[in-house]
Structure formats: structure tokens, C-alpha cells
Amino acid sequence: MTRIGAGVFIVCAIVLCIPSCTWVPLTDEGQSVRVLQADATADCKKVGKIGSKTADRVAIFARSDQKVGEELESLARNEASGLGGDAIVPIGTATNGRQSFDVYRCETP
Secondary structure (H helix, E strand, C coil): CCHHHHHHHHHHHHHHHHHHCCCCCCCHHHHCCEECCHHHCCCEEEEEEEEEECCCEECCEECCHHHHHHHHHHHHHHHHHHCCCCEEEEEEEEECCEEEEEEEEECCC
């Protein structure tokens, strides 16, 4: 393979891999926040609502719904810990890289 051919191959490989990357790390505080379904919050107190937003496209490439969902959840978990919450419940589904979450504080005995 020529030097130019190898360079083109590397650039193409990088561009094709970027849409699958997850760029939002889960903080130590966010790791303690659980993701629940609404029916599991009967013994919890709602402490707020947050919205998460991330890129659902990179240039002309659509990112996978799974990766976008993971990022939105990580962002919400990180932010919920700052509100004193220890659980989040997704509201609806992610649309255009955006999703809302209810934040709860669930006391454990």
C-alpha cells in the first residue's frame, strides 16, 4: 500500500469509528445514581427534573441510538447527584440527542 493510500485508509477508519464513540464519562458521584422505571419510585421523593443533550450526529454520520442513549443517561446521572438525587427515571424516549429525566431521592433503610 502506498503512503497516500495508507493515509486515506487511516482517515476513513477514524471517521467511521467516531459515530460509535461514547464521550461522556460517568463521574464517581454519578455511579451511585440508579436508573429506575417510574413504577419503582413509590417510596422515593421527586427532587427535580433535568434535561440531557448530546450529539446524535458527527458531521454527516448518525451515531448509534445505543451510544446516544448511554451518553444521555450518563449526563443525567452525573447531574442528578448534584441535585441530591440517587435515582433517575427517563421521561419518554431520546429525540435528536435530547431526553428528560425525573430525579428522585430514594431513602434506603
